[in-house]
Amino acid sequence: MSMATILSKGTFAKRPFRKRSFKGGIYPPEQKGLAAGMPIEVIPTPEEVRLPLLQHLGAPCKQVIEPRSQVQLGDIIGRAKGFISAPIHASLRGTTARVSATTLPAGRRVDVIPIKADETQPFTDRAVYDEIFGGDWAIEELNNYDPEQIANTARDAGLVGLGGATFPTHIKLRRNKEKPISHMLINGAECEPYLTADYRLMLEAPRPVISGAILAGRAVDAEHVTVCIENNKPKAIKALRNAAEGTNVSVCVLKTKYPQGGEKQLISAVLGKTVPLGGLPLDVGVVVLNVGTTAALARAVLRGRPLTHRVVTVSGKGVMAPKNLLVPIGTSFRYLIDYCGGLNDVAQTVIAGGPMMGFAVGSLDIPVTKGTSGITVLTQHETRRFGFGGGDGSGQKPQTPCLRCGRCVSVCPMNLVPGRIAQAARTNHPQLAERYHADACVECGCCAFECPANIPVVQLIRLSKAMLRRKT
Amino acid sequence: MMVDVLVGLLPVMVMAVVVFRWSAVVEVGLCVLACLASEWLLNLVQKKPQTLGDFSAVVTGLLLGLSLPSGSSWYICVIGSVVAIGIGKAAFGGLGMNLFNPAMVGRAFVMLSFASQLGASAYVVTDSDVTVLSQATPLTIAKQYASDLAAGREVAGNVEHQLQAAEKFWPLFIGQVNGSLGETSAIALLLGGIYMCLRRAAAWQIPLGALLAGFVCAALARWTDLTPFTALRHLISGSFLLGAFFIATDPVTSPISSLGKFIFGLGVGIFTVLIRLFSGYPEGVMFAVLLMNAAVPLIDRWAVPKPMGAG
Ligand code: SF4
Numbered sequence: 001m002s003m004a005t006i007l008s009k010g011t012f013a014k015r016p017f018r019k020r021s022f023k024g025g026i027y028p029p030e031q032k033g034l035a036a037g038m039p040i041e042v043i044p045t046p047e048e049v050r051l052p053l054l055q056h057l058g059a060p061c062k063q064v065i066e067p068r069s070q071v072q073l074g075d076i077i078g079r080a081k082g083f084i085s086a087p088i089h090a091s092l093r094g095t096t097a098r099v100s101a102t103t104l105p106a107g108r109r110v111d112v113i114p115i116k117a118d119e120t121q122p123f124t125d126r127a128v129y130d131e132i133f134g135g136d137w138a139i140e141e142l143n144n145y146d147p148e149q150i151a152n153t154a155r156d157a158g159l160v161g162l163g164g165a166t167f168p169t170h171i172k173l174r175r176n177k178e179k180p181i182s183h184m185l186i187n188g189a190e191c192e193p194y195l196t197a198d199y200r201l202m203l204e205a206p207r208p209v210i211s212g213a214i215l216a217g218r219a220v221d222a223e224h225v226t227v228c229i230e231n232n233k234p235k236a237i238k239a240l241r242n243a244a245e246g247t248n249v250s251v252c253v254l255k256t257k258y259p260q261g262g263e264k265q266l267i268s269a270v271l272g273k274t275v276p277l278g279g280l281p282l283d284v285g286v287v288v289l290n291v292g293t294t295a296a297l298a299r300a301v302l303r304g305r306p307l308t309h310r311v312v313t314v315s316g317k318g319v320m321a322p323k324n325l326l327v328p329i330g331t332s333f334r335y336l337i338d339y340c341g342g343l344n345d346v347a348q349t350v351i352a353g354g355p356m357m358g359f360a361v362g363s364l365d366i367p368v369t370k371g372t373s374g375i376t377v378l379t380q381h382e383t384r385r386f387g388f389g390g391g392d393g394s395g396q397k398p399q400t401p402c403l404r405c406g407r408c409v410s411v412c413p414m415n416l417v418p419g420r421i422a423q424a425a426r427t428n429h430p431q432l433a434e435r436y437h438a439d440a441c442v443e444c445g446c447c448a449f450e451c452p453a454n455i456p457v458v459q460l461i462r463l464s465k466a467m468l469r470r471k472t
Numbered sequence: 473m474m475v476d477v478l479v480g481l482l483p484v485m486v487m488a489v490v491v492f493r494w495s496a497v498v499e500v501g502l503c504v505l506a507c508l509a510s511e512w513l514l515n516l517v518q519k520k521p522q523t524l525g526d527f528s529a530v531v532t533g534l535l536l537g538l539s540l541p542s543g544s545s546w547y548i549c550v551i552g553s554v555v556a557i558g559i560g561k562a563a564f565g566g567l568g569m570n571l572f573n574p575a576m577v578g579r580a581f582v583m584l585s586f587a588s589q590l591g592a593s594a595y596v597v598t599d600s601d602v603t604v605l606s607q608a609t610p611l612t613i614a615k616q617y618a619s620d621l622a623a624g625r626e627v628a629g630n631v632e633h634q635l636q637a638a639e640k641f642w643p644l645f646i647g648q649v650n651g652s653l654g655e656t657s658a659i660a661l662l663l664g665g666i667y668m669c670l671r672r673a674a675a676w677q678i679p680l681g682a683l684l685a686g687f688v689c690a691a692l693a694r695w696t697d698l699t700p701f702t703a704l705r706h707l708i709s710g711s712f713l714l715g716a717f718f719i720a721t722d723p724v725t726s727p728i729s730s731l732g733k734f735i736f737g738l739g740v741g742i743f744t745v746l747i748r749l750f751s752g753y754p755e756g757v758m759f760a761v762l763l764m765n766a767a768v769p770l771i772d773r774w775a776v777p778k779p780m781g782a783g
């Protein structure tokens with residue numbers, strides 16, 4: 001290794017195989033304690049859910065249900081359009097209303113199908129929990145399932161990455177002759193501050209997680225199936241180790257560092273492999289699935305249930321009583337926050353997701369989607385600390401010009417020069433954005449978190465990316 | 473971040489006052505005030521928002537003051553400060569836009585304009601009650617010795633004698649030698665410098681590169697008899713440490729990537745020693761920093777780190 005590589009990585013990189021961490025990254029305050037001790041609760045059935053027709057990466061769904069029709073829990077209401085897409089199912093029994101629209105947290109406007117809940121539901125309260133997480137998960141008999149059938153079931157059940165990326169799962173589960181898969185990594189890192197939904201899931205329902213992991217491994221014929229957890233979750237590690245006993249699934253403990261749960265960082269930490277620039281994990285023989293996704297896969301395959309519910313953490317210092325909730329997809333943020341006692345005096349900003357990668361929401365009437373892993377309510381101080389603020393700059397820390405200090409460079413897990421990409425957006429300079437590889441940015445937010453000049457680096461990088469897309 | 477720089481400079485300032493007494497307080501204070509005033513005025517006439525709160529003008533003033541010899545006249549301090557802020561920074565568009573280290577721009581300006589008052593001889597004041605001021609600076613002595621040798625002259629007895637005194641390690645390390653206000657005490661500079669690196673107010677790659685390159689070059693020079701000083705003496709004498717830890721590490725005027733910072737440091741170290749050896753000046757830090765500042769855009773273009781997964 002040359003001196004140059006040592007220095008440019010800022011650390012004695014290329015540590016032996018399984019260094020269990022990655023280059024760069026930061027240590028934001030974890031704040032998991034707020035909700036980590038709260039068992040998953042089933043919320044009372046909301047009066048209405050609103051289901052956006054786009055809840056995944058890819059093409060929006062086609063509406064296949066007329067207004068004012070009766071739907072059962074699990075009926076298809078939006079059919080997938082194209083290969084990269086995922087159908088959407090009714091998350092309640094009820095009556096559909098006329099299509100309306102909503103603005104998703106990331107800013108896209110989409111059609112939504114509202115469903116008014118019936119008085120009687122097939123499951124309520126504890127029965128929902130038992131139906132989704134309880135009972136037997138046939139861990140010994142999973143070898144009877146046909147690999148292709150597993151992928152098809154994932155497609156029909158509308159499975160997408162529940163960690164937040166929402167990439168349709170069935171695509172990852174197809175066998176590919178040219179690109180055999182050696183490792184199936186199950187991502188339980190949950191490195192975002194505040195969020196504890198995956199933690200509670202691993203702790204309370206390790207068996208469906210493991211069962212789904214085995215099915216996923218079987219689908220792609222992976223040699224190794226590994227569940228990856230950060231070392232700040234010892235109880236979840238223990239629960240999963242117990243559940244995985246006697247199976248081909250192993251548990252890998254990782255250093256607690258943000259963004260350990262990023263796909264590329266995870267692969268680098270666990271396997272010491274580097275996903276090529278612009279490539280996919282598939283290119284190095286790896287598939288990564290979130291723990292919530294594998295639990296949903298087990299439910300789909302073993303119980304024939306589509307994705308209708310998910311666990312959502314409602315936390316933050318701005319919430320009266322932080323909780324982890326099992327909710328029908330489409331429930332409004334307002335309903336969940338009210339269930340947690342509402343907002344308190346110090347609440348300033350509501351984030352869909354965690355404070356590092358989440359988006360500030362403009363209205364509490366937006367629905368939970370498949371990718372909503374949490375709702376975090378930040379105080380005024382945190383709003384500034386994590387770089388959220390009004391579009392007019394209110395609530396933001398005073399910005400100074402870029403000092404070229406290079407702190408953003410040393411924390412960027414993708415080894416980019418974030419300050420320069422941000423500058424490219426400011427000066428409207430697509431060549432600069434290209435030279436500094438704006439496209440490789442995973443928008444983890446480490447750079448903005450570290451910047452002493454309080455430059456909204458990630459927002460500017462998003463602009464740079466848009467500028468590059470326009471150009472090509 | 474700038475506050476960390478102020479804390480890092482604290483031991484240096486204390487030693488400056490210990491060694492040079494009032495003149496350190498007066499000159500450094502004057503430079504800081506003049507820098508603040510220039511910044512304030514320039515913002516006012518350009519109708520820009522006031523930027524005194526970012527402390528960068530304070531740091532510029534401190535570094536300029538600490539790089540002047542004891543006993544510099546008040547107008548040297550003031551003119552140096554005005555040039556540092558006006559030409560070194562504001563003319564480029566303010567903080568973050570400047571190409572050259574403002575303090576060094578000011579220092580170079582006064583050095584060239586008032587050569588006689590800031591040359592090697594200006595450091596020696598015989599009738600002062602500050603004892604170190606009666607000797608020439610260690611680097612001046614070393615230079616004298618080397619040039620005598622090179623010219624084939626016999627080294628004068630008193631130079632030989634002074635050299636023996638100047639070579640002593642502890643006075644150099646503690647700071648009981650003549651020199652610019654902030655450069656004499658190696659221990660204070662190291663303490664403050666390491667603090668800044670730990671607080672990440674200074675990038676460690678720069679001093680590391682400078683010390684490494686400086687050491688190798690000086691060792692080579694010693695080996696070829698170009699200088700009577702050992703490599704270690706070179707590093708702890710003159711403003712080498714002040715330059716490596718406090719001046720070259722100005723984030724704005726150094727490269728952005730880690731590799732770039734290291735290369736920049738190497739350049740500062742190499743040029744400092746080269747100027748000490750081959751120019752008319754006994755000290756080379758200032759010009760080395762300015763030279764490398766000019767190379768920053770080039771380094772930045774070249775030393776783009778490879779994104780994860782590229783090539
Ligand atoms: S961290 Fe901020 S100030 Fe420092 S180089 Fe990056 S963008 Fe510029």
Ligand code: SF4
Nearest residue numbers: 412441442444445447
């Ligand atoms: S540039 Fe992108 S990948 Fe790098 S730290 Fe910033 S957000 Fe993360």
